[in-house]
C-alpha cells in the first residue's frame with residue numbers, strides 16, 4: 001500500500017507558514033496531485049483556514065497546540081482525512097509555538113505507520129522574530145532555535161525586509177544551527193519548487209524528544225468589534241500595545257471603507273487586505289501572559305472613539 005507523504009510546516013508565530021502553504025497548494029493543484037491539509041491554530045477561531053482554496057480536504061485543530069495537548073487528536077484527524085480522501089500528500093501547518101519533533105512524534109504512531117511517511121519538516125523564519133529572540137522568554141527563545149535545528153528545509157522568509165549583508169549573516173547563523181539542513185532565503189515564501197523534492201529527511205533520534213518544551217504559557221485572546229473602527233486610532237493602539245503580543249489576525253471593518261478587511265500583525269508590522277468574505281469581526285491575539293481585561297477595555301475604547309457620535313462630542 002502506498003504511503004501518503006506528510007510535510008510538517010513549522011516556524012514561529014507570523015513567520016509565513018500560511019503564505020508558504022498557499023503557494024504550495026497552487027503548485028500542487030497545477031501538478032494535479034491530491035492534497036490534504038491539517039491546520040493547527042492556537043486561537044479558538046480558524047482564521048487561516050479561510051485563506052485556502054475551496055474544496056481542499058481540511059481538518060482543523062483549534063485552541064491548543066499539537067505538541068502540548070492535541071497529539072491524540074492529530075492522530076485521529078490524520079486517520080480521518082485519509083479515510084475520506086485518497087491523498088498523495090498531506091501538509092500539516094503547526095501553530096507558531098509547536099515543537100516540530102513533537103508534531104513528528106504525533107504523526108509516527110503505530111496506528112499510522114502503514115499509511116503515512118513523514119517526508120520533511122520545513123521551518124519558516126521571520127528575520128524580525130529571529131533577531132529579537134534574545135528578548136523572548138527562555139523557553140520561547142529555545143523553541144525558535146529548535147524549530148530551525150530540526151528542519152530539513154529552513155526558509156529565511158521576509159527577505160524583502162533585509163539588506164543583502166544582513167540576509168547573508170542570518171543565513172550563516174541558521175546554517176550553523178542546522179548544518180545538515182538546507183537553508184534558503186525567500187520573499188513571500190517563494191522558493192523554487194524543486195527544493196521540496198530534493199530535501200532529504202534528516203535522521204531523527206529518539207533523544208531529540210527530550211528537548212521538548214513542556215509549557216510555553218502562550219495565550220490567546222479573541223476580541224470582537226461590533227462596529228467599524230477608525231484605522232488611525234487602531235494603529236495608535238497597536239503602537240502602544242505590550243511587547244508580549246506577538247501576533248494578531250482576523251477580520252475588521254474600518255470607518256469610511258466598504259466591506260471587511262483581513263487584518264494581520266506580526267512583529268510590529270500591521271497589514272490590512274480587503275476581504276471578499278463577510279465574516280464576523282473577530283481578532284485573535286496571541287502572546288505571552290495576555291491581560292484579557294486590559295485588552296478588552298483598550299479595544300472597547302478604540303471602538304467607542306471611532307463612532308461618529310464620539311467625534312461629534314469632540315467637536
Ligand SMILES: Nc1nc2c(ncn2[C@@H]2O[C@H](COP(=O)(O)OP(=O)(O)OP(=O)(O)O)[C@@H](O)[C@H]2O)c(=O)[nH]1
Nearest residue numbers: 013014015016017018019096157158187188189264
Ligand atoms: N514583508 C513580507 N511580509 C510577509 C512575507 N511573507 C509573509 N508575510 C506577511 O506576514 C504575515 C504573516 O504571514 P502568515 O503566512 O500568516 O504567517 P504564519 O506563520 O502562518 O502565522 P501564524 O499562523 O499566526 O503563526 C502576513 O501579513 C503575510 O502577508 C514576506 O516575505 N515579506
